[in-house]
Amino acid sequence: DAGITQSPRYKITETGRQVTLMCHQTWSHSYMFWYRQDLGHGLRLIYYSAAADITDKGEVPDGYVVSRSKTENFPLTLESATRSQTSVYFCASSESSSNQPQHFGDGTRLSIL
Amino acid sequence: QQQVKQSPQSLIVQKGGISIINCAYENTAFDYFPWYQQFPGKGPALLIAIRPDVSEKKEGRFTISFNKSAKQFSLHIMDSQPGDSATYFCAASSPWGNQFYFGTGTSLTVIP
DSSP states (O other): OOSEEEEOSEEEEOTTOOEEEEEEESSOOSEEEEEEEETTTEEEEEEEEEETTEEEEOSSOTTEEEOOSSTTBOOEEESSOOGGGOEEEEEEEESSOTTSOOEEOOOEEEEEO | OOSEEEEOSEEEEETTSOEEEEEEEOOTTOOBEEEEEEOTTSOOEEEEEEOTTOSEEEETTEEEEEETTTTEEEEEESSOOGGGOEEEEEEEEOSSTTOEEEOOOEEEEEEO
16 A cells, blocks of 8 residues: 555664654655654654655754665664653654655654653 | 654543644744654554645545644644544654654543
């Protein structure tokens, strides 16, 4: 089925570990986004990508790394996880820009102990 | 600094009533104002969106009212149903890629 899928859905890890969250979309959308969702903050943009090999920082990029070697994949890596990065992470895509409807995955719930 | 301020934080409405959620913004460069609906365990889904060249947009029971001079926009849900119980987020963005901001969300409960 066409859509945007995130994996894993749930992840528990320890502080200092590296963890990668995966995002895959089947629409060939140009833009992809990573958000984190926390109570009292709504969703905050971490990084976005306008096309393969083009990425840029959002509102809260510190502690995160992204790459986009293929249009359909946009992994998010926490190089050394901290407790403050415990959150629900959402990947999204849009056809042409951030000013267009964004389609979200169902999220990854990440707990860092 | 919250780029988009949303209120109320939670809202309880009787079935058949009108639900109203408000948002305010400061950045006049914003030119796209969507509303997203989110159910537990799911990602947000686009509900309705407006651009500042119109003051109102209606899709079924959902209406966005937009006041450019006041830098405010609101979502009205007419004839609210229990199935509308969800969290609603307003958002605002500019044409530049990294300026996309969500409000803090409103938890709507529609009582049968």
